[in-house]
Amino acid sequence: MGRPPLSSRLTPFVTTIFAEMSALAVRTGAINLGQGFPDTDGPAEVAEAAVRAVREGRGNQYPPGPGIPELRRAVAAHQRRWYGLEWDPESEVLVTAGATEAVAAALLALLEPGDEVIALEPYYDSYAACIAMAGARRVPVTLRPDTGAAPAEPAAYRLDLDELRAAVTPATRLILLNSPHNPTGTVLDRTELEAVAALARERDLLVVTDEVYEHLVFDGAHIPLASLPGMRERTVSISSAGKSYSFTGWKVGWVTAPAPLVAAVRTAKQYLTYVSSGPFQYAVAEALALPDSYLAGLRADLLRKRDLLAAGLTEAGLRVFRPSGTYFITADITPLGEKDGVAYCLSLPERCGVVAVPTQVFYDDPEAGRSIVRFAFCKKDEVLAEAVRRLKEGRPA
Numbered sequence: 001m002g003r004p005p006l007s008s009r010l011t012p013f014v015t016t017i018f019a020e021m022s023a024l025a026v027r028t029g030a031i032n033l034g035q036g037f038p039d040t041d042g043p044a045e046v047a048e049a050a051v052r053a054v055r056e057g058r059g060n061q062y063p064p065g066p067g068i069p070e071l072r073r074a075v076a077a078h079q080r081r082w083y084g085l086e087w088d089p090e091s092e093v094l095v096t097a098g099a100t101e102a103v104a105a106a107l108l109a110l111l112e113p114g115d116e117v118i119a120l121e122p123y124y125d126s127y128a129a130c131i132a133m134a135g136a137r138r139v140p141v142t143l144r145p146d147t148g149a150a151p152a153e154p155a156a157y158r159l160d161l162d163e164l165r166a167a168v169t170p171a172t173r174l175i176l177l178n179s180p181h182n183p184t185g186t187v188l189d190r191t192e193l194e195a196v197a198a199l200a201r202e203r204d205l206l207v208v209t210d211e212v213y214e215h216l217v218f219d220g221a222h223i224p225l226a227s228l229p230g231m232r233e234r235t236v237s238i239s240s241a242g243k244s245y246s247f248t249g250w251k252v253g254w255v256t257a258p259a260p261l262v263a264a265v266r267t268a269k270q271y272l273t274y275v276s277s278g279p280f281q282y283a284v285a286e287a288l289a290l291p292d293s294y295l296a297g298l299r300a301d302l303l304r305k306r307d308l309l310a311a312g313l314t315e316a317g318l319r320v321f322r323p324s325g326t327y328f329i330t331a332d333i334t335p336l337g338e339k340d341g342v343a344y345c346l347s348l349p350e351r352c353g354v355v356a357v358p359t360q361v362f363y364d365d366p367e368a369g370r371s372i373v374r375f376a377f378c379k380k381d382e383v384l385a386e387a388v389r390r391l392k393e394g395r396p397a
Contacts, residue, residue, distance in 0.1 A: 013129040017361045021345065030349035031387045033375040034357045036182070036328060039383060042246035043287065043294065050250075050283035059278025065270055067095020067254070067281060074285040075254045082214075083224050085232070091259040094266050097276040098251035099212045099240040104130045105269035106208045106236050106255065107176075111136040115173035120159065122362030122369055124182050124210070131176075139167050140364045143184055145321050145332070145372070156321035157184040161195045168199065174206040175199075177225060180213035183359050183374045184330055185323020187220045197228040206261075208236045212253075215244045215295045218303045219324035226256070233258050236265060241284040243327075244295065246378075250280040302327055302377070305384060309377040312388030327378040330359060334371045341373045352390045 006014070018035045025032035041047060053059050059068065066072065072089035079085040087093055096102040103126060111117065113135030119127050121140040131138045141164050143157040175196060179188040188196075200207050207225055214222045226235040240253035255265050306322070309329055313320045319332035338344045341358030349355050356373045360366040377384060 009132045009135070010129065013125070013132070016125050017357055018125070021355050021357055024346070024349055025355040028349040028353070028355075030353045030355045031379075031383060031390070032355045033377070033379065033384075033387055034345075034355040036326075036376045036378060037248045038246045038378040039380055040246065043290065046245060046247070046283050046287040046290075049286045050279050053279035053282040058282050059280070061278070063095075063275050063278045063281060065275055066266060067093070068278075068285070071095055071252075071254075071281045071285040071288075074288040075256065078288045079224075079237075079256055083227050085224065085227055085256070087256045088259070092256060092262055094255040094262050094269065095277075095281060096238075096253040096255060096269055097273045098242060099210060099238050099253040100126050101251075101269065101272055101276075102238040102240075102253045102255050102265070103127065103176075103208065103210060104133070105265045105272055106238070107131060107134045107136070108272075109264040109268035110206055110208070110236070110261075111173055114171065116169060116171040117174055117176055118164070118167050118172060119176040120178060120181060121364060122183055122359045122372075123176075124178060125362060127176055127178075136173070137171075138364070139169075139172070141167050142363070142365075142368055143181065143186055144368070145184075145330070157181070157186040159186075159188060159192045161192065164196070165199060168203050168205070172203065172205060174208055176208050176210070178210040180211075180217055180222065180323075180325030182213065182326050183328050183357070183362060184321070185326045185328055187217050187222065187324040189220060190223055193223055193225055194228060197225060197231045200234055201230045204234075206234050206236065207231070209238060211237060211239045212243045213326045214239055216299060216302060216327060217325040218299065218306060222325070236261050241287060244298070245284070245287045246298075247280070247284075247287075250277055250284070252277045252280050252284045305377040305379070305381065308381065309375060309384050309388065312384070313375065313391065316388065316391040327376055329375050329377060330372050331375065332371050333373060339371055341369070341371055345373055352394055354387050354390050 021034035072093040075093050076087045076089040107130045111134040115136045118139045145156050236257040242248035345358045359372045360369040363369045
């Protein structure tokens with residue numbers, strides 16, 4: 001074969017850092033604080049709803065392409081209940097195979113080769129791959145930690161609005177926005193979001209928003225961009241059940257947007273997975289109707305875990321940037337005498353029996369995040385406590 005089998009667009013994305021570090025955790029028996037999945041399941045009644053759907057034969061065959069009506073209605077009701085947003089479940093809601101597929105379908109549908117996409121970095125790794133698959137060009141705007149702030153202050157990373165405006169060119173097609181932001185845990189505030197909205201209106205840009213951590217906000221509040229003036233008609237909002245209901249393996253996500261944008265995303269989506277997660281769609285419809293107390297309890301539990309891990313990492317000598325949302329903490333390893341996050345994370349399982357993720361792989365300029373690593377705190381208290389003990393003592397069990 002003269003030409004390599006893999007497209008040059010995908011050559012930089014052969015293996016995700018999450019797969020690599022999770023495999024390292026399995027190989028070494030280390031505690032995995034790298035990949036962001038809970039180590040406990042979500043509500044038992046939601047799991048039972050999935051079992052019931054299977055037994056009753058609901059969703060065992062192909063569900064409708066846009067998603068089952070029950071879930072589309074539940075998503076619309078959720079958006080109305082939490083944000084006052086009105087979406088027609090028939091034409092303005094689309095069910096996807098998790099938020100990852102929703103992002104991929106949106107970018108494939110809305111971009112032409114050569115279009116520019118502004119993305120906040122450090123960025124979730126699938127964003128870069130999806131932009132590349134669409135033949136578009138990624139233009140990063142960097143969230144930088146406030147190294148002058150007191151340790152463990154909230155909102156340590158902020159969006160530079162001047163840098164954002166300067167990134168827009170005549171080739172810019174859309175802004176890809178992730179708030180609450182993975183991996184930094186930043187929650188964009190109203191001032192920042194209004195600036196994004198003003199720029200999108202002024203330059204006639206589309207915005208794709210990844211809001212999967214919408215209910216995991218500890219400081220401030222989640223404000224959907226689509227709720228701001230003039231943004232409903234130009235925003236594709238994406239979320240999923242995995243983070244809010246702790247069933248990440250079910251891969252049930254959704255898109256809400258005006259009918260023309262949903263139709264465009266659905267056109268791409270139907271050639272990716274066609275349909276997925278039949279019985280789980282019925283269960284997620286029931287999850288979205290759970291009382292507010294469920295999400296309040298989840299948020300309180302994760303807030304406590306955040307503070308537990310933040311304190312432990314600080315005691316272990318790292319400089320912690322306390323997140324305002326998500327279930328990730330980033331920390332600077334330079335106080336430990338370390339400089340390179342990749343080298344640190346590769347050696348950590350053998351040295352301490354803990355796995356973390358280096359964030360420099362989420363930057364176009366690795367130097368911007370070379371000494372920053374990410375830990376997940378969506379784990380049992382005893383797992384976090386043991387991980388902290390190992391990090392402080394510098395050795396595994």
